[in-house]
Amino acid sequence: MPxxxxxxxxxxxxxxxxxxxxxxxxxxxxxxxxxxxxxxxRALAARQHRVPDRIEDVVQDVLLTVHRVRHTYxxxxxxxxxxxxxxxRRSIDALRRRGRTEAAExxxxxxxETFADPRAKDDREAxxxxxxxxxxxxxxxxxxxxALELLKLRQLSLAEASRESGKSVxxxxxxxxxxxxxxxxxxxxxxx
Amino acid sequence: MxxxxxxLIERLAADAEPVxxxxxxxxxxxxxxxxxxxxxxxxxxxxxxxxVFARRAQDPKLxxxxxxxxxxxxxxxxxxxxxSLPDRAAGWTWLPLPPLAVWIATSGYSCYRHWIAFGPxxxxxxxxxxCFRFILSVSVxxxxxxMLLLRQARPLAPVRxxxxxxLxxxxxxxxxxxxxxxxxxxxxxxxxxxxxxxxxxxxxxxxARWSERRGEEAAxx
Numbered sequence: 001m002p003x004x005x006x007x008x009x010x011x012x013x014x015x016x017x018x019x020x021x022x023x024x025x026x027x028x029x030x031x032x033x034x035x036x037x038x039x040x041x042r043a044l045a046a047r048q049h050r051v052p053d054r055i056e057d058v059v060q061d062v063l064l065t066v067h068r069v070r071h072t073y074x075x076x077x078x079x080x081x082x083x084x085x086x087x088x089r090r091s092i093d094a095l096r097r098r099g100r101t102e103a104a105e106x107x108x109x110x111x112x113e114t115f116a117d118p119r120a121k122d123d124r125e126a127x128x129x130x131x132x133x134x135x136x137x138x139x140x141x142x143x144x145x146x147a148l149e150l151l152k153l154r155q156l157s158l159a160e161a162s163r164e165s166g167k168s169v170x171x172x173x174x175x176x177x178x179x180x181x182x183x184x185x186x187x188x189x190x191x192x
Numbered sequence: 193m194x195x196x197x198x199x200l201i202e203r204l205a206a207d208a209e210p211v212x213x214x215x216x217x218x219x220x221x222x223x224x225x226x227x228x229x230x231x232x233x234x235x236x237x238x239x240x241x242x243x244v245f246a247r248r249a250q251d252p253k254l255x256x257x258x259x260x261x262x263x264x265x266x267x268x269x270x271x272x273x274x275x276s277l278p279d280r281a282a283g284w285t286w287l288p289l290p291p292l293a294v295w296i297a298t299s300g301y302s303c304y305r306h307w308i309a310f311g312p313x314x315x316x317x318x319x320x321x322x323c324f325r326f327i328l329s330v331s332v333x334x335x336x337x338x339m340l341l342l343r344q345a346r347p348l349a350p351v352r353x354x355x356x357x358x359l360x361x362x363x364x365x366x367x368x369x370x371x372x373x374x375x376x377x378x379x380x381x382x383x384x385x386x387x388x389x390x391x392x393x394x395x396x397x398x399x400a401r402w403s404e405r406r407g408e409e410a411a412x413x
Contacts, residue, residue, distance in 0.1 A: 025210030034201045056194050063197070065348070067204045071211040072277050072345050082279040089278070089348045157196045163203060 012080050020075040034063060037083060044087045048095060060159035061090045061169065097173070104177075136186050140179050143167075147175035214345060217273035217280070224341060225269060228334060232368050240371040254370070257298035261367040263291035268360030269338065276345035276353045285352060288359055295363070323369055327388035330365040331358075335396055343403075350400040358396030362389035 015033060022030035038059065045058040065086050073082050137145060150161035151172065158169045165172065214220070236242075248254055268288035274280045338357050347353040366389065 022208055023211050023213055025208065027205045027208045030208045031201060031205035034204060038197070056197060060197055060200055063200055063204060067207070069278060069346050069348070070208075072214055074213065074216070077279065085279045086348065159200055160196055163200070 008080070012078050015083075016075050016079040019070065019073050019079055023070060023073065023075075034066075040080070040083070041087055044084060045091055048091045054094065054098075057158060058087075058091050058094045060157060061094065062087045064159055064162070065090055097170070101173075132187070133183070136183055137179075140182060143171075144175045144179035144182065147172045148179040151176050214277075217277060218270060220341065221266075221270040221273040224338060225266060227337075228364060232364075236368070236371045242371075245371050253298060253301065257295060258367055258370050260291045260294035260298060261363050261370075264288050264295050265360050265363035265367060267291055268356050268363060272338070272342055272353050272357035272360060275349065275356060276342045276347040278348050282352075285356055288356070288363075292359070292363075295366075323373065324384050324388050326369050326372065327362060327365045328391065330368055331361045331388075331392045334361045334364060335392060339396065339399070350403070351397050354396040354400035355393050358393035359389070361396070362392040365392070 015037065018029045018033035018036075022033060041059045041062050042055055045055040045062075049055050049058060062083075066083065069086070073079065137148060140148065146165055147161070147167075150156050150165060151158070156164065158172060161167075161172055162169045167175075271284040271287040274284040275282070335358065338361055339354065342353050342357055343350075
């Protein structure tokens with residue numbers, strides 16, 4: 001999205017100068033820039049995604065990418081153009097990932113309801129199950145266990161988990177998917 | 193602002209070491225091409241039979257074919273450097289196509305002429321296996337150095353960049369091949385060249401896809 005109005009142009013020049021300073025190691029300018037571009041990024045992401053959480057995931061992905069490729073920005077060129085190109089790419093990647101995930105998973109709203117059978121609410125049984133679950137989680141390969149802990153137990157976002165573990169968002173998704181499939185196979189005998 | 197995004201910005205800012213800006217893509221492409229030209233010139237001067245080449249170069253068709261091959265290589269390498277940056281138009285992908293069309297047309301015409309002149313013998317396998325090995329073995333060092341340079345930009349579409357770069361490398365290898373190729377190509381030779389070029393492009397693309405999947409540095413600020 002190239003800058004259009006004179007206000008956009010002024011804003012673009014400001015962002016461009018902040019990024020040039022950030023490339024030289026000015027952390028304050030960089031932090032200010034990342035905050036200022038958030039509404040722009042959210043507006044771009046909202047064109048392709050409706051769910052607020054998903055928009056925020058895309059925005060975080062864009063921020064991580066901006067950080068990773070910040071050496072490719074040429075201050076002689078429009079900053080918004082560079083930023084919008086990254087945002088569009090990440091947004092499309094998120095759509096593709098969503099397509100792949102939805103093709104592989106099923107959603108069952110009733111699964112969240114408690115069971116009609118009172119025995120299912122029995123504390124002891126729940127404790128036994130929790131113990132078994134703990135043991136099953138410990139038996140998972142390290143990568144899967146780590147992904148499960150970060151994303152499901154600590155409920156970090158993908159971007160946060162990715163930063164903490166040093167693994168890519170895509171590999172975390174694969175690991176957590178495999179972990180859940182392994183646990184499901186263990187407790188439900190392979191049922192979906 | 194969501195708390196997670198807020199924390200992410202703080203962490204990214206804390207991690208903002210100074211970075212060296214990449215030079216203009218055209219300059220980077222030119223430097224790589226000059227280095228290849230220098231090494232290629234030494235190899236040609238040292239190992240090719242320039243007298244044979246001079247005789248063959250009297251054929252204007254060969255000259256047109258070589259210019260088209262070289263232009264394909266230069267255009268594809270320049271396009272790959274441009275495409276490796278986030279804000280460059282995807283239209284750069286098509287830059288090498290016009291010289292590529294001329295290259296294919298002139299090689300095809302050469303095969304046809306050869307076939308008319310020699311009849312069924314024109315279909316024989318010439319020195320194709322040597323050409324095949326030549327294109328692949330020259331492409332490996334060229335390809336590795338080019339891909340390492342292209343990866344400096346951490347391209348957002350690595351497979352496209354690698355495919356276009358692979359075309360450039362294969363075209364340059366095919367151009368160098370002309371200095372060590374003292375005969376016209378047959379249809380089979382041309383197919384073998386095409387297969388070698390396709391292999392170089394596929395291997396480059398697969399490598400890019402594989403490293404993208406691994407995404408080892410993808411989330412590491």
